Amino acid sequence: MSERIPATTIPVQSVAPAHSAEPIVTRSFRGFYRNLRIAGGLVLFGLYFGTVWLTWNGRQAVLWDIGERRFHIFGATFWPEDLTLLTGGLVVCAFGLFFITVLAGRVWCGYSCPQSMWTWLFLWVERLSEGDRNHRIKLARSPWGAGKLLRKTQKHGLWLLISLATALTFVGYFTPIRPLLSDLLALETGAMALFWLFFFTAATYLNAGWLREKVCLHMCPYGRFQSVMLDEDSVVISYDARRGETRGHRRREVDPAVAGLGDCIDCHQCVQVCPTGIDIRDGLQMECIGCAACIDVCDSVMDRMGYERGLIRYASEHQLAGGALRLFRPRLLGYAAVLATMVAALAWGVSSRDLISLEVAKDRSLFRYNAQGQVENSYQIKLLNKAGEARTLLLDISGPDGLVVNGPTRFHLEAWERRELALTVAAAPTALAGVSSDLLFTATDAEASNQRASRPSRFTGPVTH
Template identity: 60%
Template sequence: MSQNIPLRNIDTNPESSRLMDKIHTRSFKGYFRRLRILGGALLFTLYFGTVWLTWGDRQAVFWDLSEKQFHIFGSTFWPQDLVLLSAILIICAFGLFFLTVLAGRVWCGYTCPQSVWTWIFMWAEKVTEGDRNQRIKLDRAPMTAGKFLKRTQKHTLWLLISLATAVTFVGYFTPIRELVSNLVTLEVGKMALFWVFFFTAATYINAGWLREKVCLHMCPYGRFQSSMLDQDSLVITYDAARGESRGPRKKGADYKSDGLGDCIDCQMCVQVCPTGIDIRDGLQMECIGCAACIDACDSVMDKMGYSTGLIRYTSERALEGRDLRIVRPRMLGYAVVLFAMFATFSWAIVSRPMLTLDIEKDRGLFRYNAEGHIENSYVLKILNKSQQSQSYEIGVSGVDGLHLSSAATGTVGAGERVELPVSVSVPPESLGSEVSTLNFHLQSVEDPAMKLVENSKFTGTIR
């Protein structure tokens, strides 16, 4: 795939140059816009709605950093499950690779938070300042009371959206109901207030001011996407063979006799682009695959009575007149790896032990008890990851004549961690070496299948 970068016109007028650098997008309608709105509405519902769901007596999705517990509906994850979080990130990365091979930067155009929030901020801009031409005219106008009022309304909307985004995000780490109540009564803690302010500012700056600059200069995805594309990847493409040569004409005119193509050079595809590129210059790094240019061009083609699809999702192979191949070895390879990783992750979630046992041996080597047996001390750290209290039994094996000093049963509450000091004694004649291996057995009373074995060392002298 070629990566043609469009050249911008150079204007020596500083004011004119400043206005050209600022992207003013035009309003448009179309199939892909409706699809993007539907996807954005779903994401907004998940993001702003999930935080208010409850599960039992707690928030359904809650990352409790103070207790080092991550609650996701009926499951609780601990720092010991960090490998599962790493697996999720790897699966998401491979999923992104799969989507890129299939349809380019479709993730960026439809579901990337930067894109979704930018579209929302652009909507707020249109509501308060008008459509593209009105905003350009407003930028050129001197500051008046009317202009100041419109700008104030726009920035107020931006700040309200940013604040709602920030409070929701912090609400996944601090109980959302308590956080909102404390914000209203001005009793919020300094740390929570800092993060609310931080994410409000970050959202306001990224979606309101930086916008496409985040995609062009801060996001690395556009830089390496070309290495994942091939001749069969579906990307947004201008059909130059059909569209060239460009030129204006009246509807119904015999433009073919004048040597013109279907492109009437109306610039609509450029005016709706959120990154300000001309897709007619070829596939470019700045293209985020949002398909706004497709909707705009199709609407113009309809008005002119031409067939749609002058700009469309297609592949380089199909554009050259060859067969479109959706299923191909490279994409199948990504799909197989992705499926295998997801299946392995699902198995790891289902089979992860709800009881864990960590053993900490006392630093002292050993001692003799009143019976003349060699004794070692341990601290058993038992963690219950489930949402119900668990009764457990503890056993020890590995050396003949072992005796466990403390009670062999106990109870650990839901999501609790207990430390149980125990002593293990052995008759000296039973030891075959100065260092022996002990096996501590932990088993749930309620679910005998929930059991595990952890090893430790027993030290002593031999006779």
């Protein structure tokens, strides 16, 4: 008979889902990464709320003027024809996100994502109004009374004020902010502006105040595709199981080595500070947004216990296995090279974009003879000065020999001015090589010959035998 192989039992640990029915109530904490996030958040909030109030040459510095169909960014003005540059910018941002993910996981989510930033702000208001974690839990379970109503009213009132300021600022990037605020205070705001103010106020209030982590867990696709981008050298938030296990409560004076325990005292504070409610000790999970709150609180616990910091830290899988950190690896260098190339191409595209727009439309009639016996065609010309200063444009038309242009060929256009005109082009019948000849319309800046725009068209003549 063959020898029986003994069965092997694999221990399985149940991991509770982060999206349980119980609301997530986070506790306060302090630490380096919290301070870093606050500093970065102050900069981002300052840029968002402050940039809209800046002026440039008598206009709002950053404004997407939908009515005039132009987008101002300080000294540069972009038009619908420049949307390819916007597409390129979005592609660069997406590729930059891929690069950051390969390097350090979801640090964008933890430190820069608007959903995270506004959620942290709303959580701060909640703690300011209702107290820390235990007080908020107790308040939620207590019956309604004057005290509870006052605290809830204060919290939701501040949430709505922040949401309204957020919406007003956002709409102010599409409608000049100063007239918008004046109209709002005078109760003269138009219906469309009121709709968007209400919409973005409600969206901010719901997303940051009520949905919070549910947006990250169920609506954002980023966490779902990050797993295919991480590798064993990606620096992510990690729990050092070799050092932390076996977990267990103990007094500070107990030597964990003597007690057969690891450094983790199983205090669950890393879970209580997590905005998505996960336990990082179960390994990296899709719900982790890389905010490092668990690192800060765990380091504070290690300090109180007299243990070395870093039980939870930013580390790669390779580092946790005892290896060295490898930042300069082919995959990451490849991403960096492609990203640098894309940024350079976008910068070149922005700097070399055309500041003159020219459109040419031939009249529907085929041709006619003028008083001099020449064949004559009619054209509709549209010129646009896309620059922020006045310029003089020269219109040149090349084609068959002896072309005669009947109409103006020199134009003075103010900043962002459009000009539409009609002109005729005539040629002797003997100069035409066939029924249709090529024409090239070119508009050139009189003071900067490198700024020009060209459009081809056709010149129609009689049938010759």
